[in-house]
Amino acid sequence: MTSHGIKDRVAIVGMGCTRFAEHWDSSTSDLVVDAAGQAFESAGITKSEVDAFWLGTMNSGFSGMTLSSALKLDYKPVTRVENFCATGSEAFRNACYAVASGAYDIVMALGVEKLKDSGYSGLTRANPPSDGTSTTLTAPARFSMLAPAYSAKYGVPREAFKQAMTRVAWKNHANGARNPRAQYRAVVPEEKITAAPRVAGDLGVFDCSGVSDGAAAALIVRAEDAYKYTDNPLFVKALAFAAGPGTGPIDPDYDYTTFEEVVRSAQDAYKQAGIEDPLAELMMAEVHDCFTPTELVLMEDLGFSQRGQVCGDTMAGRYTLSGELPVNPDGGLKSFGHPIGASGLRMLFECWLQLRGEAPEDRQIKPKGRRYGLTQNLGGSPGDCVSFVAIVGAERG
Incomplete structure (x- = not known):
């Protein structure tokens, strides 16, 4: 690419x-x-x-x-x-x-x-005619496949992956609680997240982004x-967009543990911006946490965690406000909400606040000598999506 x-x-x-x-x-x-x-x-x-x-x-x-x-x-x-x-x-x-x-x-x-x-809860739209090979599952059902697939591929116990999912939801709700523009502004205890009613597979109510x-x-x-x-x-340091061939749902080699579109767009963005080690060079990242397992997989696709290591990194606090790389400091789709047409620009708005030092004091990230913010936005479903990655910085050159 x-x-x-x-x-x-x-x-x-x-x-x-x-x-x-x-x-x-x-x-x-x-x-x-x-x-x-x-x-x-x-x-x-x-x-x-x-x-x-x-x-x-x-x-x-x-x-x-x-x-x-x-x-x-x-x-x-x-x-x-x-x-x-x-x-x-x-x-x-x-x-x-x-x-x-x-x-x-x-x-x-x-x-x-x-x-x-x-008047409905969730995204409603008329699907165009297809050849019959497209999936008819709901979005929660499609993204729920990430959890068991990841556990099987990397030998991560199902409960350990669910615990990491819960930590993602807890983190993003804790960040959103500090944000006056967020849809949901309450810290949610991990035990409440874990006990919430199931929506699809291992996804509970608190594993799904808001409709707003x-x-x-x-x-x-x-x-x-x-x-x-x-x-x-x-x-603007980089703008990268990738649209996949849409073959994931019918490809026997697709294993539901990665978004190749995200991998490709991230690689392109890093090359444009001249970034060699995103974990060391980014001050913050806003990613498309439409569902909690999505954020976990994205941490590896974006190069923030090594393959098979995201659960440990998440539980160790790498992506919290005070962690090595704060992810979704504004609450993400999970807590800020997800009005489809606005979410990508909302992510950039958080970069605008953070890189200019204008975020509320209780969630303003310390730069630690880092100069860049990243936004990652996807649309579609695993194996059948588009992905955008932007990198912005407060200095020219």
Whole structure:
């Protein structure tokens, strides 16, 4: 996989993020206006100064009109994109490329989703016709396969893996409890997590991410212009995206212990950013913890843990706020919530706070001489997904 990248050619100069919650009293347009308004204010930019917009949403609107009508734009180009749960990341990626190409000076990427308006708990959408080989299992059922597969491959006792899953849920809820924008803001004892009703396989209620409404936005400019708008921009070091062939569910060699799409996109991102040892060079990481076993597998796919070692690393506290590499310091999908189109940009919003030293004191990460933040966002299911990895830093060069 080869890409030249746009390292240090574009910068984020403003961001906004709503609270992720059950926003029964807010519309999609309300959330768009809230997130965009925060971003405009943080950069001192008005909407009239923005040349073009990229909107990410999966189910909450068709065409760029979803954004342009909400913001009452004066005939600006708005591109609507969708890429499963990586939809917000896709909006950001395309917006960055537009600035790097020289086509525009200032652009906005915004992701939004109103899942609760459907009246159902969970993601509802109409699946396109298929040839009959696609899985008909629910998302929890598909991701639950990770746990027994991992245990079998690496000889990890089932109870030990479940304990690591519980620790992931406990960690992310503890982080979310410190975050005023998170959907769930309570520390959940490990014994309560363990005793929760089962959803699928070994997945309990607390092993599944929240269903929520929310929006997040970023303003992007050329790197050389960044300090016109803020004293503390974030510079984009890497943007990597990989779409798999989708053969996992029918491939007898796929063992449900890895996401090859994540491996490939991470390798590409590290090469673009010039990172040789992510565990030693990253200050923080936001990863796609749609289910607790997903986060565990991702720690190995991203190179944070050696193969077969993630349970021990997790139980030892490597990924806590005070650990060697804090993962999901804002609570992750698990606690912050997961409005599909907004999650990728929400992850970048946490990098925006942490790398600028603006996170709440009780969850502000100490840099320890490290300069980078990573976000990893996937969409689909094991063996049949897309993956995005971004790396940003507070310094250029």
